[in-house]
Amino acid sequence: xxxxxxxxxxxxxxxxxxxxxxxxxxxxxxxxxxxxxxxxxxxxxxxxxxxxxxxxxxxxxxxxxxxxxxxxxxxxxxxxxxxxxxxxxxxxxxxxxxxxxxxxxxxxxxxxxxxxxxxxxxxxxxxxxxxxxxxxxxxxxxxxxxxxxxxxxxxxxxxxxxxxxxxxxxxxxxxxxxxxxxxxxxxxxxxxxxxxxxxxxxxxxxxxxxxxxxxxxxxxxxxxxxxxxxxxxxxxxxxxxxxxxxxxxx
Amino acid sequence: xxxxxxxxxxxxxxxxxxxxxxxxxxxxxxxxxxxxxxxxxxxxxxxxxxxxxxxxxxxxxxxxxxxxxxxxxxxxxxxxxxxxxxxxxxxxxxxxxxxxxxxxxxxxxxxxxxxxxxxxxxxxxxxxxxxxxxxxxxxxxxxxxxxxxxxxxxxxxxxxxxxxxxxxxxxxxxxxxxxxxxxxxxxxxxxxxxxxxxxxxxxxxxxxxxxxxxxxxxxxxxxxxxxxxxxxxxxxxxxxxxxxxxxxxxxxxxxxxxxxxxxxxxxxxxxxxxxxxxxxxxxxxxxxxxxxxxxxxxxxxxxxxxxxxxxxxxxxxxxxxxxxxxxxxxxxxxxxxxxxxxxxxxxxxxxxxxxxxxxxxxxxxxxxxxxxxxxxxxxxxxxxxxxxxxxxxxxxxxxxxxxxxxxxxxxxxxxxxxxxxxxxxxxxxxxxxxxxxxxxxxxxx
Numbered sequence: 001x002x003x004x005x006x007x008x009x010x011x012x013x014x015x016x017x018x019x020x021x022x023x024x025x026x027x028x029x030x031x032x033x034x035x036x037x038x039x040x041x042x043x044x045x046x047x048x049x050x051x052x053x054x055x056x057x058x059x060x061x062x063x064x065x066x067x068x069x070x071x072x073x074x075x076x077x078x079x080x081x082x083x084x085x086x087x088x089x090x091x092x093x094x095x096x097x098x099x100x101x102x103x104x105x106x107x108x109x110x111x112x113x114x115x116x117x118x119x120x121x122x123x124x125x126x127x128x129x130x131x132x133x134x135x136x137x138x139x140x141x142x143x144x145x146x147x148x149x150x151x152x153x154x155x156x157x158x159x160x161x162x163x164x165x166x167x168x169x170x171x172x173x174x175x176x177x178x179x180x181x182x183x184x185x186x187x188x189x190x191x192x193x194x195x196x197x198x199x200x201x202x203x204x205x206x207x208x209x210x211x212x213x214x215x216x217x218x219x220x221x222x223x224x225x226x227x228x229x230x231x232x233x234x235x236x237x238x239x240x241x242x243x244x245x246x247x248x249x250x
Numbered sequence: 251x252x253x254x255x256x257x258x259x260x261x262x263x264x265x266x267x268x269x270x271x272x273x274x275x276x277x278x279x280x281x282x283x284x285x286x287x288x289x290x291x292x293x294x295x296x297x298x299x300x301x302x303x304x305x306x307x308x309x310x311x312x313x314x315x316x317x318x319x320x321x322x323x324x325x326x327x328x329x330x331x332x333x334x335x336x337x338x339x340x341x342x343x344x345x346x347x348x349x350x351x352x353x354x355x356x357x358x359x360x361x362x363x364x365x366x367x368x369x370x371x372x373x374x375x376x377x378x379x380x381x382x383x384x385x386x387x388x389x390x391x392x393x394x395x396x397x398x399x400x401x402x403x404x405x406x407x408x409x410x411x412x413x414x415x416x417x418x419x420x421x422x423x424x425x426x427x428x429x430x431x432x433x434x435x436x437x438x439x440x441x442x443x444x445x446x447x448x449x450x451x452x453x454x455x456x457x458x459x460x461x462x463x464x465x466x467x468x469x470x471x472x473x474x475x476x477x478x479x480x481x482x483x484x485x486x487x488x489x490x491x492x493x494x495x496x497x498x499x500x501x502x503x504x505x506x507x508x509x510x511x512x513x514x515x516x517x518x519x520x521x522x523x524x525x526x527x528x529x530x531x532x533x534x535x536x537x538x539x540x541x542x543x544x545x546x547x548x549x550x551x552x553x554x555x556x557x558x559x560x561x562x563x564x565x566x567x568x569x570x571x572x573x574x575x576x577x578x579x580x581x582x583x584x585x586x587x588x589x590x591x592x593x594x595x596x597x598x599x600x601x602x603x604x605x606x607x608x609x610x611x612x613x614x615x616x617x618x619x620x621x622x623x624x625x626x627x628x629x630x631x632x633x634x635x636x637x638x639x640x641x642x643x644x645x646x647x648x649x650x651x652x653x654x655x656x657x658x659x660x661x662x663x664x665x666x667x668x669x670x671x672x673x674x675x676x677x678x679x680x681x682x683x684x685x686x687x688x689x690x691x692x693x694x695x
Contacts, residue, residue: 076641088636092654101650102640109641141654142636158640168448 001026001197002067002166007058008222009046016042017055018222024166027194031208031233032201034219040201041085043219044168049075049083062166076102077109081164083155085171090142095154098142099124099161106162113147127160131187148175156187163191168199173207185210205237216243251271254291258284261397264317271319272400273370276434279381283396290390302527302574302606303516303545308488311458313430316346319400322424326350330420330452339418339448346424347433348401359408362417365436366401376404379438383466383494387520392492393465395432402434409470410442415675416450416665418576421461423487428458435463437477441470441498446665451481451489461489469501471525476664479507480672481515485540488514497557499525506662507546508672509536510679513593514543521550523557533562535659538571552585552618561592565661566680567603568650576608577622583614592622619661635659649680 002024009017016039024030046053047060049072060067062078070078095210103123104114115123129140131153143151152172158221159167169188173181188198188211200211208216208230217232218226218241226232226244236244261268261284269277292309293300326343327350342362343350349364361368369376384392403419423431439445453459461483470474481489489512497503509515536544550559565573574680575594594607609622629651637647656676663669 031322071643072635072638073641073643076639082639084636084639088632090630090633090636090651090654092657093633093650097641097650098637098640101642101646102637105641105643105646162640217489 001063003061005059007043007046007060008056009042009053010043010056011053016053016222017046018224019058020219020224022217022224024197024199026165026197028215029192029198029200029213030214031213032199032219033203033216033233033236038219039222044082044170044199044201047168048072048080066096067208073105074109076162076164077106078181079165081159081162081167083152083159083167083169083172083195085174087143087146087151087155089144089146091144093142095138095140095142096124099158099167102158103161123161127157129189130160131157133157149177149180152176152184153180153187156184160187162193165195166197166199167191168201170201171203172200173202173204180208182210205233207234220244220248253306253418254288257394258288260315264315267317268398268400271317271394272365273373275369275373275380276399277365277555279385280397281394284395286388287390287397290338291389293390299547299576300516302572302576303514303515303543305488305490308460308514311428311460311489313460314425314427315398315430316348317400319348321345321348321350326420326422327352330422330612333672336664337418337448337671338415340415341677342403342419343416343422344401344403344419344433345422346429347399347431349403357411357413359406360411360413361404361406362405364401365404365434368404368406375406376436377591379436379466381466383496383520383522384464387494389492389518391462391490392464392518395434395462395492398462399434402436404654405437405445405447406433407439407443407445407671411439411440412443413445416446416448416668417682418450419598420450420452421463423451423453423459423461423483425444425455425457425459425677430460430462432462433464436473437465437467437611439467439469439475442472443470444474446476447478448665448668449477449479451479451483453483453487456484456486459483459487461487461491463489463491465491465493467493467495467503469495469497469503471498472500473498474502476504477506478663478665479505479517481509482511482675483509483513484511485513486544489516491515491517493517493519494505495519495521495530497521497523497525497528500523500527501529503528503530504662504664505530505532506659507534508659509544510675511536511544512538512544516545517547519548521548522553523551523559523561524553526554526556529617531560531662533560533659533662533688534575535563535656535676536567536573537656537676538565538567538573539568546577547575548577550577550579550590552579552581552588552590552615554584554586555586557585558571558589559591561594562654562659562662565596565605566599566601566656567597570602570604571586572604572606574606575624576610577607578610578612579620581611581613581615581618581620581623585615588615588618588620588621590618594624595655596626597652598626599629602608649677652680653677683684
């Protein structure tokens with residue numbers, strides 16, 4: 001589904017990703033862990049096409065297509081979704097208008113008619129229940145005045161609406177209390193399907209108790225330095241990252 | 251020959267024709283107004299109030315004048331359908347500044363119709379009002395209007411009368427040659443009365459127009475008046491619009507202006523609050539691109555205690571458009587417990603668009619609450635990217651952001667159908683689909 005080969009990327013001339021290789025197959029959940037500044041968020045931003053990051057080398061194919069050639073909105077239409085670490089507040093743009101535009105643009109891309117108003121609102125209701133989101137929130141402007149937890153819940157709500165084939169969750173657990181974490185994780189798990197994959201970026205084992213990964217990678221200094229099964233997360237939780245650095249001889 | 255001299259000569263040569271096609275009440279102040287105009291001239295460089303708007307260039311054009319008050323061959327009530335029908339308004343037309351006759355309203359004592367006609371029949375009733383506020387300010391461009399204006403609209407609502415339907419005045423500029431148009435609007439809302447007035451400016455042909463408008467508004471105690479002003483002209487139109495408002499105690503006034511399409515626009519709004527408990531809400535939105543120029547100048551005077559004033563102006567500027575806002579609030583010594591807020595927020599979509607904003611407070615009382623603020627910024631790149639990640643293309647995302655930006659100005663409108671209509675027009679404008687007003691038979695000719 002997603003094949004990353006020797007990906008190098010920089011921001012403001014500074015190289016952050018220094019040769020990432022990753023292969024995500026349909027139905028798999030990958031976790032990416034790593035110390036601060038390793039390049040985890042850079043990797044997710046590069047994948048969704050953030051204009052601030054420049055890819056200097058390497059390739060990314062998504063379902064056989066060259067992902068790096070696509071505009072950000074096309075990547076979205078092709079099934080890529082990023083749950084942002086810091087969701088943006090957009091004053092004045094209502095959740096309803098925002099989601100309607102997003103859904104209908106996606107449908108347009110797939111040569112489908114826009115969703116009728118009634119059907120759209122029904123879909124909103126259904127998916128809201130998914131993440132136990134208050135109907136009041138969906139009547140407000142996008143993320144405006146939302147608490148940290150509400151913002152993250154809203155990300156998962158949008159994911160449920162757009163039904164991506166590959167979701168990247170960038171520190172979706174940060175700033176969440178235990179109840180919110182469970183709700184968000186449940187939301188993610190309910191979206192699991194044989195043809196859908198996820199990349200979960202996190203610092204902590206905690207989220208991985210809820211969202212069970214198949215494979216865990218450690219990203220360090222712009223490279224994936226270790227790949228193993230779920231047991232790796234426990235080891236990291238216990239020992240931190242220093243032993244990996246030592247293994248690397250640093 | 252300087253520009254002023256052309257008009258001074260025209261005034262002298264055509265004085266008899268001017269007066270002949272108007273009425274005594276409107277003729278009386280002409281000479282004095284012309285003398286003031288002659289003395290002050292067109293605002294020159296260095297005149298602070300006109301700092302951001304130069305009028306000499308647009309007045310250099312050799313305009314024709316509709317001195318004979320001729321009406322066009324078409325009947326606007328038939329030809330000009332525009333969007334008026336859906337709004338359910340009581341519709342009136344001024345074509346090139348001349349009132350196009352309509353059967354007078356049935357409502358008791360309410361008069362909506364030709365200012366010239368009413369002034370000819372009942373000059374004594376308008377004498378306390380006509381040109382009182384305008385003359386007091388001695389603005390040369392308003393004096394210019396007083397010198398040449400021959401007709402316009404009068405809205406007179408007697409004591410304790412509520413006019414249900416919104417009164418809509420459509421100003422049509424229609425000419426085969428470049429033309430200067432003068433019109434006057436006089437609004438008298440007596441004690442306890444209520445009315446809503448919608449003004450729409452349209453042009454038909456690709457001529458240069460100079461449109462001079464003076465509105466004088468008298469709002470009595472406990473009276474309510476809303477004025478909505480929508481300009482949808484074209485790049486060759488220059489408009490200078492003076493609005494003078496006098497508010498008595500506990501009166502409530504809303505003035506909301508929208509510049510959707512224009513060439514050069516200068517709106518001057520003066521509000522005098524002379525009775526305690528008066529409230530005024532001024533708001534304005536401008537969407538300008540290419541070489542369009544929009545300047546809103548406001549001056550609110552809190553003369554007595556316990557009055558409130560609110561101002562909200564938002565501009566979206568693209569290409570090499572220029573926007574200006576200067577808002578002055580004066581709180582006089584006795585005006586304790588005044589409340590005033592001013593907000594000017596602006597988007598410059600590229601580095602060549604210019605915005606000048608100048609909120610000002612001048613306070614002589616010591617127990618007041620006044621605030622002002624101004625921002626000039628760009629569209630939020632992070633918000634744009636966030637929307638793109640959700641599949642919304644950049645152009646559409648920009649549209650949503652711009653639309654969101656101005657929507658709170660539109661929300662100041664207290665007529666739901668008009669609010670909806672403006673949301674729609676604004677969206678069309680941002681999408682670039684609004685080169686002509688839709689549905690109007692005249693535009694399509």
